[in-house]
Amino acid sequence: MDWALFAQQVFYGLSNGMAYALFAIGLVVIFGILGIINVAHGEFYMMGAMIFSWLVAIQGVNLVVAAVIALAVGVIIGILSNRLVVQPIYGKPSFVLATFLATLGLSIFLANLATVVWGAFPINVTTPFSLVVRPGGIAIAGDRIVLFVIGGAVLWLLMQWMSKSLLGKQLQAAAQDAVSARLVGINLMRVYAIGFGLASVLAVVSGILMAPIWTSNPYMGPLVILKGFIVTIVAGMGNFRGAIIVGLLLGLVEAIFGQYVAVQYREAVGYGVMILVLLFKPEGLFRR
Amino acid sequence: MLKINNLNVHYGRVHALKDVSLEVKDGELVTLIGSNGAGKSTLLMTISGIKKPTSGVVEWEGIRIDKLPSHNIVSLGIVQVPEGRHLFPKMTVLENLELGACLSKDTGWNKQNIQRVCSYFEVLGQRMNQLAGTLSGGEQQMLAIGRALMANPKLLLLDEPSLGLAPLIMEDMAQVIRDLRKEEGIAILLVEQNAHLALELADRGFVLETGSIVVSGTADKLLNSKLVKKAYLGL
Amino acid sequence: MKKYNKHLMTYIVLTAIAAALPLGRDVYVQHLLTLTLILAIYALSYNIIVGYMGLFSFGHQAFFGLGGYTIGLLSLGEASAGRSALPLSLAWPVWATLPASLLVCAIAGYVIGYVSLQMRGVYLGLVTLGFAMLIWMATINERHFTGGVSGVRGIPPFELTLPGLPTLELSSPFSFYYFALVLLVFTIYFISRLTKSRFGRALVALRENEERASALGVDAFKYYLMAFTIAATLAGLAGFAYSYYLRYITPTALGITFLWSAVIMVIIGGTGTLLGPVIGAFIFVFVPEVFRIAEELRLLLFGAALVVVIIFLPQGIYPSLVSLWDRFILRRQERKGIEGEISK
Ligand SMILES: Nc1ncnc2c1ncn2[C@@H]1O[C@H](COP(=O)(O)OP(=O)(O)O)[C@@H](O)[C@H]1O
Ligand SMILES: [Mg+2]
Numbered sequence: 058m059d060w061a062l063f064a065q066q067v068f069y070g071l072s073n074g075m076a077y078a079l080f081a082i083g084l085v086v087i088f089g090i091l092g093i094i095n096v097a098h099g100e101f102y103m104m105g106a107m108i109f110s111w112l113v114a115i116q117g118v119n120l121v122v123a124a125v126i127a128l129a130v131g132v133i134i135g136i137l138s139n140r141l142v143v144q145p146i147y148g149k150p151s152f153v154l155a156t157f158l159a160t161l162g163l164s165i166f167l168a169n170l171a172t173v174v175w176g177a178f179p180i181n182v183t184t185p186f187s188l189v190v191r192p193g194g195i196a197i198a199g200d201r202i203v204l205f206v207i208g209g210a211v212l213w214l215l216m217q218w219m220s221k222s223l224l225g226k227q228l229q230a231a232a233q234d235a236v237s238a239r240l241v242g243i244n245l246m247r248v249y250a251i252g253f254g255l256a257s258v259l260a261v262v263s264g265i266l267m268a269p270i271w272t273s274n275p276y277m278g279p280l281v282i283l284k285g286f287i288v289t290i291v292a293g294m295g296n297f298r299g300a301i302i303v304g305l306l307l308g309l310v311e312a313i314f315g316q317y318v319a320v321q322y323r324e325a326v327g328y329g330v331m332i333l334v335l336l337f338k339p340e341g342l343f344r345r
Numbered sequence: 346m347l348k349i350n351n352l353n354v355h356y357g358r359v360h361a362l363k364d365v366s367l368e369v370k371d372g373e374l375v376t377l378i379g380s381n382g383a384g385k386s387t388l389l390m391t392i393s394g395i396k397k398p399t400s401g402v403v404e405w406e407g408i409r410i411d412k413l414p415s416h417n418i419v420s421l422g423i424v425q426v427p428e429g430r431h432l433f434p435k436m437t438v439l440e441n442l443e444l445g446a447c448l449s450k451d452t453g454w455n456k457q458n459i460q461r462v463c464s465y466f467e468v469l470g471q472r473m474n475q476l477a478g479t480l481s482g483g484e485q486q487m488l489a490i491g492r493a494l495m496a497n498p499k500l501l502l503l504d505e506p507s508l509g510l511a512p513l514i515m516e517d518m519a520q521v522i523r524d525l526r527k528e529e530g531i532a533i534l535l536v537e538q539n540a541h542l543a544l545e546l547a548d549r550g551f552v553l554e555t556g557s558i559v560v561s562g563t564a565d566k567l568l569n570s571k572l573v574k575k576a577y578l579g580l
Numbered sequence: 581m582k583k584y585n586k587h588l589m590t591y592i593v594l595t596a597i598a599a600a601l602p603l604g605r606d607v608y609v610q611h612l613l614t615l616t617l618i619l620a621i622y623a624l625s626y627n628i629i630v631g632y633m634g635l636f637s638f639g640h641q642a643f644f645g646l647g648g649y650t651i652g653l654l655s656l657g658e659a660s661a662g663r664s665a666l667p668l669s670l671a672w673p674v675w676a677t678l679p680a681s682l683l684v685c686a687i688a689g690y691v692i693g694y695v696s697l698q699m700r701g702v703y704l705g706l707v708t709l710g711f712a713m714l715i716w717m718a719t720i721n722e723r724h725f726t727g728g729v730s731g732v733r734g735i736p737p738f739e740l741t742l743p744g745l746p747t748l749e750l751s752s753p754f755s756f757y758y759f760a761l762v763l764l765v766f767t768i769y770f771i772s773r774l775t776k777s778r779f780g781r782a783l784v785a786l787r788e789n790e791e792r793a794s795a796l797g798v799d800a801f802k803y804y805l806m807a808f809t810i811a812a813t814l815a816g817l818a819g820f821a822y823s824y825y826l827r828y829i830t831p832t833a834l835g836i837t838f839l840w841s842a843v844i845m846v847i848i849g850g851t852g853t854l855l856g857p858v859i860g861a862f863i864f865v866f867v868p869e870v871f872r873i874a875e876e877l878r879l880l881l882f883g884a885a886l887v888v889v890i891i892f893l894p895q896g897i898y899p900s901l902v903s904l905w906d907r908f909i910l911r912r913q914e915r916k917g918i919e920g921e922i923s924k
Pocket of ligand 2: 385387
């Protein structure tokens with residue numbers, strides 16, 4: 058067994074997994090609080106990655122400024138989506154499916170809007186961190202380290218904020234029991250707007266962090282959202298800690314499977330696992 | 346202070362409340378009795394602004410509240426303890442209490458308030474860091490009332506607080522309701538299926554049957570009315 | 581009885597209009613019309629699940645693509661096999677490829693349905709999506725068998741030889757249009773019979789209230805599985821026509837864009853009706869053309885339209901039109917009634 062190769066795949070897999078976790082946690086926030094699945098979450102990610110890449114690679118904007126602009130646009134898109142697409146149908150019969158379809162419409166809209174704005178070609182971006190060091194024959198890309206550090210920090214901050222701040226607790230309360238939340242005086246509409254804004258920030262952050270690692274194109278939303286579905290389903294819908302663990306594991310398993318079993322079916326592992334979990338343990342592997 | 350006039354509420358085609366009118370005056374303890382499905386919870390949810398009426402007026406201290414969102418109604422001092430407790434099960438007792446006060450910014454006040462709740466319910470003081478979902482039924486009911494007290498209610502809406510409680514605990518709960526009313530002057534609208542208990546506590550009462558009020562009057566009058574005796578007291 | 585005749589008349593008139601549509605148009609319009617009919621069959625098949633079963637599958641594109649791939653692979657002959665570098669050169673004729681592709685889709689529908697129909701709601705959607713993604717991925721990866729991303733090319737034209745008759749070759753959009761129309765009329769007739777049968781009534785009972793219908797002894801799983809399999813088979817029929825018409829098939833046909841198309845056509849047109857999906861297909865193909873909308877703006881527009889329809893016309897365009905029409909007629913009749921009263 059070639060241990061360097063193995064370690065290489067572990068590093069590669071876990072760093073992909075960090076992006077999956079970061080992305081999926083946004084889906085979890087929205088599902089947990091509103092009980093809906095936001096299909097356009099993949100396009101929020103795509104928008105983050107595209108805006109950032111376009112600003113940095115083509116307009117030559119400073120990294121941090123580009124990230125801030127991408128985040129701002131992401132938050133606006135998130136809040137507008139909630140206001141214009143989700144809220145009008147909130148509480149109507151078969152609301153969950155209706156929002157699924159409405160956000161599907163939104164995702165088609167955003168993907169094609171991005172094509173109109175940027176064209177269908179992928180954008181590649183390099184950062185000062187885009188270099189590779191090779192300790193002991195393992196290639197370690199700087200961008201993946203950045204992803205780890207910032208991604209980990211964001212997840213940690215998020216967990217702290219959710220469990221410690223009053224607003225975070227209000228979000229949790231709304232997720233646990235919407236009627237009680239209203240009865241103690243929580244303004245649900247405000248909480249939903251905050252939840253949507255927060256989720257889109259998380260999608261955009263993962264998009265920005267992945268932009269230097271994968272190339273970005275307007276059509277990557279569906280592929281990313283499918284990863285998000287896999288993670289949230291396997292973890293159990295609405296489960297935070299579970300989504301982080303499963304996200305990391307999914308990246309790891311894909312990398313190991315790709316290296317040692319069949320590289321062309323690397324992406325298939327997730328779907329297989331998702332189907333099995335849905336059939337045999339539909340509440341997910343982790344309790345809420 | 347609370348005045349309800351000709352209230353009608355529908356769930357789709359189901360006419361859940363039909364021309365209901367009632368009043369709760371300052372510091373009064375009023376009870377609403379009715380069997381399962383009569384529309385009691387619907388009435389409380391409508392007062393709290395969770396359910397919107399199809400017609401009629403809900404007035405509180407002279408202003409109309411039937412079109413206000415629920416959080417505004419809480420901030421006006423009408424707080425409900427819903428049927429079946431409805432705590433935040435995966436949060437601690439302390440967090441549940443904090444959330445009860447989430448409309449007030451004054452943390453000092455809130456600390457005092459927690460003390461006040463613990464003076465009514467000593468057990469809660471010993472269980473502060475336990476998850477609400479793991480409390481016993483009686484403790485959950487205490488926490489539900491405690492959480493409502495954290496919002497400093499002027500009118501407390503209690504939906505079947507005795508539901509599923511052992512007789513001894515029920516007695517404790519009755520005592521707390523008396524105290525709240527006496528010592529704090531909080532007006533209470535008490536919804537009950539247990540007519541004995543309710544009429545023993547209340548000044549006045551209403552009987553709701555399939556969405557309409559059929560009898561009303563002082564507690565004594567209701568205790569002696571034929572209908573109440575037969576249908577609700579099992580005499 | 582009278583009402584039934586009236587419906588029949590409506591359908592005969594509609595079919596006659598449809599038959600006249602491509603006459604004297606240029607080839608491009610004929611092409612669009614043919615595409616509309618094929619997509620209408622696909623939309624109708626999806627509507628069995630969404631409209632009549634009241635469930636959501638997000639894997640329907642797989643059956644469309646499987647139907648197309650089956651005929652593509654089986655009909656390749658020596659000459660075209662060389663061109664697409666695929667090992668198969670079976671050169672099966674139409675009367676063999678048609679049942680084969682329907683059978684493949686029926687089996688796939690039965691198996692996927694059997695596994696997934698334990699679920700409801702969004703979960704059902706996600707399991708079926710998972711299956712469809714696996715099939716899509718296999719199609720891309722098993723290059724030697726499926727042609728990979730470039731798909732199957734050089735499918736021979738649709739040729740039907742019946743004993744004693746000249747060979748029927750449909751190689752132009754114009755001739756293929758009538759074949760597609762026959763398939764569409766068959767599909768509509770089949771679905772309308774299906775929905776009027778005991779089976780169809782049981783499905784509607786399940787859609788309205790699964791618990792109550794089950795309590796009355798309707799075996800939900802059995803009916804759902806049956807309907808799901810039929811829907812998959814009809815999607816295969818659409819894929820069959822699509823593949824023969826365009827004479828190539830690529831993984832796109834079982835990818836996510838064909839899921840989007842199905843959802844758009846059915847939701848915008850209107851679920852649970854026979855004409856809704858057909859109108860949806862027509863709008864899907866023609867509206868962008870009429871407004872001369874660039875290709876990349878097309879889906880942008882439909883994405884937005886999907887949102888608008890779900891918010892404002894949750895039933896879809898066709899049922900909303902029908903109820904508007906009914907109200908209009910009703911009001912006219914009322915007015916006539918009143919006038920009648922007055923004149924008396
Ligand atoms: N969410 C709801 N949807 C439809 N009908 C409801 C709903 N909630 C209550 N109802 C109906 O309204 C009536 C009154 O219910 P409720 O107010 O819960 O009665 P009570 O609290 O007196 O037991 C019942 O007939 C019940 O079936
Ligand atoms: Mg009740």
